[in-house]
Amino acid sequence: MAATYRQPGVVLTDRLFTVPLDHDRPEGEQIEVYGREVVATDPGAGDRPWLVYLEGGPGFGARRFVGREAWLGRALRDYRVLLLDQRGTGRSTPADRQTLPLRGGPREQADYLAHFRSDAIVRDCELIRETLTGGAPWAVLGQSFGGFCVTRYLSSAPEGLSAALLTGGLPSLDAHADDVYRAAYPRIERKVSAHYARYPQDVDRVRRIAEHLADYRPVLNGGYRLTVEAFQSLGIMLGGGEGSHRLHYLLENAFVRTATGPRLSDAFQEAAQGALSYAAHPLYALLHEAIYAQDHRPTGWAAERVRAEFPQFDAEKALASGTPVLFTGESVHPWAFHCDPSLAPLRETAELLAQRTDWAPLYDPARLERNEVPVAAAVYHDDMYVDTAHSLRTARTVRGLRTWVTDEFEHDGLRAGGERVLDRLLGLVRGEA
Incomplete structure (x- = not known):
């Protein structure tokens, strides 16, 4: 049974999901993916639509907030939020020097880790969405590498999304x-x-x-x-x-x-x-x-x-x-x-x-050119981590994507900007800004 507890202004619920290691072999080995549900204590907050948050990285679990810190307070006015520990991170099935030897030697470890990229993360999200929403689409917020995952989501399963928000995370579609x-x-x-x-x-x-x-x-x-x-x-x-x-x-x-x-x-x-x-x-x-x-x-x-x-x-x-x-x-x-x-x-x-050379393609430019999901992206001018020119070229490919290019923030603008960055992106996808 899921554990539920409280922090100031929020109700938290621990959720654990079982997903295939290899989604092309759904009956094969299973791993666990953890998510922390966050709901405001306001009346009716538990009936709000879902927003899933994908942290930057790769390799970082979702941020551990206390109460309504940073952007979370703004999100909770409109959504219930799932802070997802992407596979291998946080409270999900771990992958590190202590656990990887259970896979075998270096070859077996590398083969295992090849299943931990954005394509697998998005397929995890789709299984989790079916469980939590009953099949209804949800919104997704991706920071940095989380934005790479969102771009993959738009390429492979846009039917699962009601809106897509990216901060510092529009990747090149074809750069080596x-x-x-x-x-x-x-x-x-x-x-x-x-x-x-x-x-x-x-x-x-x-x-x-x-x-x-x-x-x-x-x-x-x-x-x-x-x-x-x-x-x-x-x-x-x-x-x-x-x-x-x-x-x-x-x-x-x-x-x-x-x-x-x-x-x-x-x-x-x-x-x-x-x-x-x-x-x-x-x-x-x-x-x-x-x-x-x-x-x-x-x-x-x-x-x-x-x-x-x-x-x-x-x-x-x-x-x-x-x-x-x-x-x-x-x-x-x-x-x-x-x-x-x-x-x-x-x-x-x-x-x-x-x-390794057997990496599958991550993005589908043709599908992105036909995109119908409302999308907004914060692109930080001269971002040290993600090339601005690469991001803007991708933005021009994704049909309907609205960009907010700003030098007010560095790569951590979503955290440092409090509610402002998320509020601006929500305004963009809703046509209010």
Whole structure:
């Protein structure tokens, strides 16, 4: 029996659904997908239509709200909300270094994880929708990778949708992972330049930390091997509205004076490992490039290969020449599976996924051109995580899609903007804005 409990202004119900691992083999192995139903305490709220929320990622469970935080309060005025932990995340059947060995060796693990992309997530949603709505269509809200899932939904099962809302998540319909990162590195460089313009003192701080890492190659207190390349990847923080400020605060207390000279402070080590570790979301590292794979070409560690085309990100050269050391951004590299103790046991599995070629197409441009579902998308100007040009090209393909292009927010606008972002998107799909 589903557990029901209360928080301020809401009633929550835990829901667990059984779905096939492989939807093409519905009688085969089954896994569980968890969803948290959220209903306002207002009279009649339990009769409102459904809105399902798909979190960004891949690899993140739905956000854990308290009460009516962020956009949730606006959603609950019109909907009952299902916060879905996509397969492999949150309280759904887990997929990580502790559970994947149950599948067998690296080959079996990679074959298992090939069923954890947006196509399978949408088919999960369709089974869940039949259970919750009795077959009636529902609205869907997708943040970042959740928007990729929504685009797949519009391509494969639009009959299940009454409305589609996307924030920072309109993918290219045909770009290979190489194209994604070739577009990403110039955006990342702009974000780093903006950070150094805001906090010029960080140029020297970053150089000192990089030099220290090159000399000492430390293993952090929690077991993470902090290489220069791993340190550079803290630039992922620059994609959020407060990220530049948070990165600055992380850097300012990097060193402490010890009997053997300056060393990385415990506080810095704790913060850095917390920001870099994939222990809580390993699917992000394992499947990050696979979410773009659909043309029978291997992704082949695209971010690592393409980075070589941008020598300004080479920290060794920057240290030798006296130029600023640049951070990188939202990308996964093979060295992560050597640095991060939560990923190290999955190194061979990750390599097999990187070389895999039997990826099915994710999107149907012809069907999107015939779309009849009301769709609205927030596209963040110069989004560090999702290329704006790619998003707008896709927007032109989806019939009837209305875009809101804004530089008021970064990639995390749905969270940071409170009710405003969702309110604007609802106005767009309803023809009120």
